[in-house]
Amino acid sequence: MINRLLMLLPAQLLALELTTASRPLPTRTCRHPCMVASAAPPAFDLATYMEEKRVLTEAALDASLKSSCKETEIIVESMRYSLMAGGKRVRPMLCFAATEMFGGSLEAATPTAVALEMIHTMSLIHDDLPAMDNDDFRRGKPTNHVLYGDDVAILAGDALLSTAFEHVAKETKGVPAERVVRVLAALGTSVGAVGLAGGQVMDLKCEGQGADAVDMETLTWIHTHKTAALLKAAVSCGAILAGATDEQVKQCEVYALKIGLAFQVADDILDVTASTEELGKTAGKDLDADKTTYPKLLGLDRSREVAQELVDEAKAALASYGDAAAPLNGLADYIINRSN
Ligand code: GRG
Numbered sequence: 001m002i003n004r005l006l007m008l009l010p011a012q013l014l015a016l017e018l019t020t021a022s023r024p025l026p027t028r029t030c031r032h033p034c035m036v037a038s039a040a041p042p043a044f045d046l047a048t049y050m051e052e053k054r055v056l057t058e059a060a061l062d063a064s065l066k067s068s069c070k071e072t073e074i075i076v077e078s079m080r081y082s083l084m085a086g087g088k089r090v091r092p093m094l095c096f097a098a099t100e101m102f103g104g105s106l107e108a109a110t111p112t113a114v115a116l117e118m119i120h121t122m123s124l125i126h127d128d129l130p131a132m133d134n135d136d137f138r139r140g141k142p143t144n145h146v147l148y149g150d151d152v153a154i155l156a157g158d159a160l161l162s163t164a165f166e167h168v169a170k171e172t173k174g175v176p177a178e179r180v181v182r183v184l185a186a187l188g189t190s191v192g193a194v195g196l197a198g199g200q201v202m203d204l205k206c207e208g209q210g211a212d213a214v215d216m217e218t219l220t221w222i223h224t225h226k227t228a229a230l231l232k233a234a235v236s237c238g239a240i241l242a243g244a245t246d247e248q249v250k251q252c253e254v255y256a257l258k259i260g261l262a263f264q265v266a267d268d269i270l271d272v273t274a275s276t277e278e279l280g281k282t283a284g285k286d287l288d289a290d291k292t293t294y295p296k297l298l299g300l301d302r303s304r305e306v307a308q309e310l311v312d313e314a315k316a317a318l319a320s321y322g323d324a325a326a327p328l329n330g331l332a333d334y335i336i337n338r339s340n
Contacts, residue, residue: 041323046330050093056106057092057113058084064114064167078148078156079163082121085139086280090263090335091116091230095238097327098252101318104242111171112183112237115164119187120230122157122164123196129153132204133285140280161191175241183237190233199226207289214292220261227267228260235328251317258314259332265307266336268293269300279340307336 061083067076092113099109128135128143129150136146145153165184172180189195202222206214235256239249268286272295276283286293294303311332318325 044323044326044330046327046334049097049327049330050334053093053096054089056096056110057089057117060110060114061117064118065163074148074152075156075159078144078152079160081147082125082139082144082156083118083160085141087117087121087139088338088340089117090331091120091234093331094231094234094256094328097331098235098238099242100238101321101324101328102239102242102244102248104238105174108172108175109238109241111168112187112241114171115168115187116230116234116237118160118164118167119191119196122160123200123230125153125157125160127200132200133289135282135285137276138281172241179240179243182240186233186237186240190229195225195229195233199223199229202226203291207291209292210290216297219292219294219297223261223264224257227264228257231260231263232256251320254317255314255328255332258310258317259335262307262310262314262332263335265294265303265310266338268295269303269307270338270340272300274339311336 065076065080065083067073095109095113095116096106099106124138125144127133128138129145131150136143138144143153144156148156165187168180168184168187172183191197199222202218203226206218206222232253235252236249239252244252270279271283271286271293274283285291286296294306298306314332315325315329318328
């Protein structure tokens with residue numbers, strides 16, 4: 001028996017521990033630990049889940065973008081440089097997790113997952129430009145404009161944005177057209193004036209204005225649009241593709257807006273606590289640009305509490321889904337506990 005336990009992998013041992021600790025044994029069940037472990041459903045393993053979805057995402061991204069003639073070689077190289085530069089792939093993961101929660105297929109959601117990452121990458125390329133945050137380091141590498149010049153970087157971002165919509169429209173298979181149109185609309189909203197672009201404009205305009213001008217309400221508006229809008233699109237599009245009802249999509253949106261804000265609180269904390277090497281982007285940028293951040297308004301300790309409160313509220317929005325929400329709940333925890 002001890003030999004058999006010693007042969008278990010650490011993850012299986014953890015699963016066994018969680019299973020035996022959290023589930024009361026029925027009175028007529030044999031208390032032999034191996035029998036308890038085999039009777040219970042396997043515990044959700046977030047690290048394995050994320051790695052599977054990361055691998056799926058990388059393969060789909062790689063297949064999504066090729067130069068079709070020699071004239072497009074430069075722009076496609078520039079687009080691929082940033083798209084394939086790594087990154088955590090959180091938005092595709094959220095889309096997959098939401099679609100699976102409603103019994104949808106990963107295959108049907110993959111073009112949308114790719115589009116989300118294309119849009120996100122576009123926003124990073126543009127965010128790093130000299131006219132915006134002016135950064136020369138992203139995802140552990142020189143930024144797009146440092147290698148290709150501002151002109152090509154702007155156009156690579158534009159091309160990634162339009163390719164995202166083209167990809168969803170052309171490649172989504174086995175899903176009613178009405179759902180695909182809703183996904184295209186949700187993606188469009190997440191990028192526009194009440195999404196990334198509007199959030200970024202407010203963020204830039206508030207730089208250097210101090211805590212009196214930029215209060216918590218303004219900061220929340222900025223990050224609800226600049227950061228949370230695309231996470232909201234990721235989760236709601238996954239749900240829509242799987243055929244979730246309007247009410248269910250709304251629950252997903254509540255979850256996503258909460259984790260979207262938590263994501264930014266965590267980002268602001270990491271900006272002052274982590275190194276450039278850990279982050280893969282320049283640390284301390286917020287202080288340098290005199291940005292109002294959550295730690296600046298609340299202090300580090302309260303910011304950490306707020307991040308946890310937001311994650312708790314996000315999970316509460318999905319309480320009715322039980323174990324089916326385990327991947328989304330796990331991703332919510334990851335978002336505030338990540339190291340980059
Ligand atoms: C051009 C229409 C248009 C919009 C772009 C530049 C811009 C407008 C918006 C900026 C959006 C932005 C960069 C928000 C920050 C969100 C954020 C916290 C990004 C970091 O995301 P991670 O940590 O990055 O998921 P990785 O590299 O892991 O993918």
